[in-house]
Amino acid sequence: MNKIEKKIREIAGKLLKDKKVKLIIGFEKGTLPLKARPTFVRKPEEVEKLIWNPFCENNLAVYIPFYRRYLDNGETIGVIAKGCDARSLILHIQENIEKREQIFIIGIPCEGILDRKRIEKEAFPGEITEVSEKDDTILVKGNGFEKTLKKKDFLCEDCIVCSHRKPVVYDELVEGDVKETEAADRQNQIKEFESKEPDERWKIFTEEVSRCIRCYACRNACPACYCKECFVDCSKPQWLGTTVDSETDLQLFQIIRTFHLAGRCVNCGSCSRACPMDINISLLVNKLSVDAKRLFDYETGIDVNEKPVLNKYSEDDSNEGFFEEH
Amino acid sequence: MKDSSKSIKHIEKDKLSEFIKQLRKDFTVIAPRNVKDFVLFQELKADEEPYLDFLNSRQSPKEYFFPQTENIVEYEGVTDKRVPIVTEKQMRKRIIFGMRPCDVTSLSILDRLFVNEDYVDNYYKRLRDNTLIFGFGCSYPRTTCFCTSFDSGPFSTKGTDVFITDSGDTFIIEGITEQGKKLIEKLPDGDKKLLKTKSEIEKKALDSITTPPDVEKIPEKLKGLFENPVWEVISERCLGCGVCTYLCPTCHCFDIQDEVIDNKGRRVKNWDSCMFPIFTLHGSGHQPREFRFQRMRQRIMHKFNYYDENFDIIACCGCGRCVTECPVNIDVREILRTISEL
Amino acid sequence: MLKSYLEYLGLEKGRFQCAWLSSAEAERFVKIAKATIESVRKLGPAKKLVRKTFAAENC
Numbered sequence: 160m161n162k163i164e165k166k167i168r169e170i171a172g173k174l175l176k177d178k179k180v181k182l183i184i185g186f187e188k189g190t191l192p193l194k195a196r197p198t199f200v201r202k203p204e205e206v207e208k209l210i211w212n213p214f215c216e217n218n219l220a221v222y223i224p225f226y227r228r229y230l231d232n233g234e235t236i237g238v239i240a241k242g243c244d245a246r247s248l249i250l251h252i253q254e255n256i257e258k259r260e261q262i263f264i265i266g267i268p269c270e271g272i273l274d275r276k277r278i279e280k281e282a283f284p285g286e287i288t289e290v291s292e293k294d295d296t297i298l299v300k301g302n303g304f305e306k307t308l309k310k311k312d313f314l315c316e317d318c319i320v321c322s323h324r325k326p327v328v329y330d331e332l333v334e335g336d337v338k339e340t341e342a343a344d345r346q347n348q349i350k351e352f353e354s355k356e357p358d359e360r361w362k363i364f365t366e367e368v369s370r371c372i373r374c375y376a377c378r379n380a381c382p383a384c385y386c387k388e389c390f391v392d393c394s395k396p397q398w399l400g401t402t403v404d405s406e407t408d409l410q411l412f413q414i415i416r417t418f419h420l421a422g423r424c425v426n427c428g429s430c431s432r433a434c435p436m437d438i439n440i441s442l443l444v445n446k447l448s449v450d451a452k453r454l455f456d457y458e459t460g461i462d463v464n465e466k467p468v469l470n471k472y473s474e475d476d477s478n479e480g481f482f483e484e485h
Numbered sequence: 486m487k488d489s490s491k492s493i494k495h496i497e498k499d500k501l502s503e504f505i506k507q508l509r510k511d512f513t514v515i516a517p518r519n520v521k522d523f524v525l526f527q528e529l530k531a532d533e534e535p536y537l538d539f540l541n542s543r544q545s546p547k548e549y550f551f552p553q554t555e556n557i558v559e560y561e562g563v564t565d566k567r568v569p570i571v572t573e574k575q576m577r578k579r580i581i582f583g584m585r586p587c588d589v590t591s592l593s594i595l596d597r598l599f600v601n602e603d604y605v606d607n608y609y610k611r612l613r614d615n616t617l618i619f620g621f622g623c624s625y626p627r628t629t630c631f632c633t634s635f636d637s638g639p640f641s642t643k644g645t646d647v648f649i650t651d652s653g654d655t656f657i658i659e660g661i662t663e664q665g666k667k668l669i670e671k672l673p674d675g676d677k678k679l680l681k682t683k684s685e686i687e688k689k690a691l692d693s694i695t696t697p698p699d700v701e702k703i704p705e706k707l708k709g710l711f712e713n714p715v716w717e718v719i720s721e722r723c724l725g726c727g728v729c730t731y732l733c734p735t736c737h738c739f740d741i742q743d744e745v746i747d748n749k750g751r752r753v754k755n756w757d758s759c760m761f762p763i764f765t766l767h768g769s770g771h772q773p774r775e776f777r778f779q780r781m782r783q784r785i786m787h788k789f790n791y792y793d794e795n796f797d798i799i800a801c802c803g804c805g806r807c808v809t810e811c812p813v814n815i816d817v818r819e820i821l822r823t824i825s826e827l
Numbered sequence: 828m829l830k831s832y833l834e835y836l837g838l839e840k841g842r843f844q845c846a847w848l849s850s851a852e853a854e855r856f857v858k859i860a861k862a863t864i865e866s867v868r869k870l871g872p873a874k875k876l877v878r879k880t881f882a883a884e885n886c
Contacts, residue, residue, distance in 0.1 A: 361837025
């Protein structure tokens with residue numbers, strides 16, 4: 160058990176004992192070596208199952224809208240939150256999904272989530288059956304092989320340029336010596352793609368999304384995708400075809416869903432990690448966050464009292480992209 | 486005179502592409518391909534070799550029998566004067582090369598639904614009848630595999646036409662059906678020793694599947710569990726996406742849509758998933774499966790109880806795809822264990 | 828942002844345009860419409876985001 164885990168259990172146990180929260184959402188050990196999974200703790204004696212490691216890949220804010228009945232009853236929910244989870248919770252609060260006082264944020268100083276898919280590919284075509292952590296490396300074992308991997312080489316793309324590893328808003332913070340990434344510049348993640356010719360970019364985009372099987376795991380794993388009725392499910396009017404043999408429908412699904420996240424995405428990378436066909440959705444949403452920063456100097460989920468960037472208007476907002484007389 | 490042992494052949498690994506080339510003359514060959522370091526079954530391009538160094542494909546080849554999007558009928562004309570466009574397309578015979586035994590088993594499960602005494606789904610049947618299966622022994626089952634829980638196994642030849650085993654430098658090739666035997670006629674004969682090698686590989690594979698859940702009593706057990714609170718516990722972390730059902734080789738629910746442009750249209754069949762709320766949403770707005778636990782219950786009940794009652798077989802083949810790809814690691818093996826312990 | 832996003836994904840520059848416009852600005856509307864037509868004409872027929880099969884019936 161590491162220091163962070165110990166502290167999490169301590170805080171969680173106390174909160175439940177004092178009946179300050181109805182439920183704590185955290186992580187437990189999964190059934191696969193490279194996975195920790197969301198868990199729901201309601202009794203103080205259950206806190207022993209809470210864990211923390213670099214495989215806690217889900218954004219737990221996604222579960223809050225499922226607990227409408229708790230929120231409506233005025234209950235409080237505790238969330239074990241990484242930097243990105245906390246920012247998603249703030250977005251929720253800004254958008255009136257939950258009230259600030261109904262969420263107890265147990266902040267974790269996150270050193271970045273490891274990219275399960277990239278680690279699995281190290282073993283490709285084989286399978287990783289065992290993994291252990293040691294300082295800044297992980298040891299993976301499989302059928303007839305053993306590899307030591309440096310954690311920093313296998314961070315999720317989104318975590319490399321994360322600018323808020325430590326939750327910006329929290330009720331209790333688990334102490335940890337995490338340094339914010341120097342020169343965390345999201346622009347770097349899209350530079351290569353952006354430097355290509357438009358047709359080449361369109362080709363890459365199309366190739367990526369043409370693998371889409373419309374399982375909507377990206378949408379459902381996303382804490383900002385909480386619409387009661389998603390535009391893809393609307394039947395009156397039906398905005399989008401439901402087939403997979405139309406490239407355009409697949410492109411439109413990805414464009415519209417991601418654009419709905421403009422100024423709302425915290426770049427947690429949950430969508431890319433959830434995708435069973437390994438579509439690089441981060442490549443799309445990264446651009447939106449870069450533009451929110453560039454045009455409006457805005458970052459999502461920082462200040463509870465602020466409004467999401469596209470919900471507010473100011474006379475000196477950027478006019479980029481609008482028709483200009485020459 | 487041919488006796489059954491004569492249908493054991495073998496082929497050197499470097500001669501495989503020549504064999505596939507021969508097959509391609511008469512068949513469309515669908516085989517595993519490496520797509521961005523994961524494997525999918527796709528049609529082989531000219532001179533391309535199948536990618537056989539894989540555990541199992543990310544998606545099962547079920548889409549070649551039950552496509553995700555399939556036209557039922559195309560038509561022409563305006564509102565009340567619609568005429569179907571009838572095009573009798575000749576379908577080229579296909580081979581699915583390198584299909585794992587679990588996925589082959591899934592076809593025998595689907596057969597009972599799509600082709601039975603009361604009802605025949607012609608779309609499925611046509612694709613099924615036109616396809617030969619080259620099964621591929623599973624030398625290294627994954628830790629998430631549990632095919633041995635069912636009437637299958639890593640080297641089960643049931644349902645295949647030809648069965649391939651990777652023995653290191655060569656492929657051991659067995660003809661199972663008459664059609665299959667004919668296709669491999671020209672390959673060099675193998676001797677009895679090969680069978681021994683095969684059974685050694687098979688034993689090793691079987692030994693590596695250590696803890697398959699016992700499913701025998703599950704259908705009976707589920708009968709009394711509809712109202713049990715366990716479903717809320719099992720489904721609490723479920724995000725409600727369709728990964729489990731869309732990657733599952735036995736899930737077979739679909740939705741029918743009409744699409745029209747100008748004066749042409751089509752009626753089209755799409756996969757659908759019981760994990761989506763819209764799956765059961767009525768036109769009136771009534772939602773009989775409002776909560777995630779109801780949808781999870783439906784998925785498990787359908788696979789392990791209703792299907793067994795209707796078709797006398799469990800609708801799961803133990804491929805483990807839902808286990809490995811679920812974004813929140815919901816593990817069906819664990820669910821089965823929980824249920825049997827109740 | 829949408830314009831920038833679509834162009835990032837590879838849609839041709841000038842295919843998609845937006846403008847701030849009041850109902851009182853008839854002359855400006857004409858000007859913008861003409862400029863849009865001109866820029867789209869220059870680009871030729873659209874090849875991206877064109878549905879090749881069928882559109883949904885009940886929209």
